[in-house]
Amino acid sequence: MPRSTSLAEPGVMSYQEIEFPRKPVEIPEEIRAFLVEADRRVDLFYDAGLGRRYPRYIPSDPNVVYSAIATLKDGGHLQGSVFCEWGCGHGIAAGIAALLGLESYGIEIETELADRATRLMRDLSIPVEILEISYLPEGYEESEGHGGKDLITPEELIPRGGPVDAPEYDGLDPDEVDLFFVYPWPDQEELMLDLFSAVASDGAILLMYQGDGDISAYLRDES
Numbered sequence: 001m002p003r004s005t006s007l008a009e010p011g012v013m014s015y016q017e018i019e020f021p022r023k024p025v026e027i028p029e030e031i032r033a034f035l036v037e038a039d040r041r042v043d044l045f046y047d048a049g050l051g052r053r054y055p056r057y058i059p060s061d062p063n064v065v066y067s068a069i070a071t072l073k074d075g076g077h078l079q080g081s082v083f084c085e086w087g088c089g090h091g092i093a094a095g096i097a098a099l100l101g102l103e104s105y106g107i108e109i110e111t112e113l114a115d116r117a118t119r120l121m122r123d124l125s126i127p128v129e130i131l132e133i134s135y136l137p138e139g140y141e142e143s144e145g146h147g148g149k150d151l152i153t154p155e156e157l158i159p160r161g162g163p164v165d166a167p168e169y170d171g172l173d174p175d176e177v178d179l180f181f182v183y184p185w186p187d188q189e190e191l192m193l194d195l196f197s198a199v200a201s202d203g204a205i206l207l208m209y210q211g212d213g214d215i216s217a218y219l220r221d222e223s
Contacts, residue, residue, distance in 0.1 A: 014197045015206070015218045020075060022215075025067045031099045034124060035062045038092045041120055045090070054110060057089050060183045060209040065093050068207055068215050072179065073100055077217075079203045080178035084169070086135040086192070091117030093181045094128045102179070104128045105172055107135040131170045136195065174199040183209040193218065 027035070042059055045051070072078055083097035088106030090113065098104035098121075106128055108114040114132040121128040177200065184192045189208065196206040200220040209215045 014220060014222050015193060016221050018077070018205070018217050018219045020068070020071050020077065020217060022067075024063070025070055027063065027066055028099075031066060031096060034095055034099060034126065035066075035092070037124060038062070038090055038095065038120060041116065042090055042092075045116065050112065054113065056185065057110075057113060058183070059089060059092060061213055062092050062096065064213050064215055065181070065207075065209060066096050068217070069093070069097055069100055069102075069179070069181075072205060072207070072217065073102070077205060078178045080176075082172075082177050083179045083181070084135075084172065084174075084177040086180060086182040088117055088130065089113050090120055091128055091130055094130075095121060095124075095126050097179070097181075098126050098128045105169065105177075106130045107133060107169060109134045129172075131172070133170060135169065137199075175201040175204075177201075178204055180204065180206045181209070182206070183211075186210075196220065 039062075051057070069083075081102050083094065083102040083104045085091065085094040085097070085104075085106045088094050088108045091106040091108070094104045094106035094117075104127070106117055108117060108130060109132065111132060114130050117128075118130045120126075121130065180196060180200065182192050189210070192206070192208060196204075196218065197220065200206065202220055202222050204220045206218045206220070207215065208218065
């Protein structure tokens with residue numbers, strides 16, 4: 001059953017950054033083998049010149065992502081076991097989460113990338129569901145200054161005193177997700193936090209990779 005979700009008053013944060021150890025952790029052989037194959041396929045993607053077609057796709061550091069997900073899971077930070085990667089590309093973070101025992105979903109609107117992620121998971125028998133949809137509410141865009149960040153507001157996403165008008169991810173409700181992951185462009189960080197605040201349930205966590213090995217975690221908290 002979906003957990004109840006409400007949105008904080010406009011201008012009031014309903015999340016807080018949480019600290020967790022940033023020390024490297026040993027990666028199990030099964031996950032290391034997955035990362036080697038994923039890296040090979042990403043190389044093929046760029047060798048085919050597809051990076052020019054999808055310039056906004058840049059993979060995060062899988063070692064950092066593994067360390068963060070494993071630390072949050074093993075440290076008891078997660079209230080459940082459902083993981084969702086926003087804008088998953090090849091689905092590497094989603095694959096890591098699945099191999100760590102989470103119920104894992106990857107959301108990717110670009111057909112080429114969604115197909116590659118689906119093939120990678122299928123070929124390696126990794127239980128990740130790739131959803132070829134947008135993770136944003138209908139009618140919203142990602143780019144700040146082009147109908148993006150300024151539209152992700154409490155007034156637009158939720159009627160006063162009513163439920164969040166959030167997207168349904170092909171049967172997966174955002175408020176059922178315990179751990180979100182996203183690697184936004186620098187001008188999208190605030191948008192992602194606003195979206196997380198709007199659609200996640202109380203107690204959910206957003207893991208945000210910010211480039212150069214930097215990663216942060218935020219707890220949805222209405223207290």
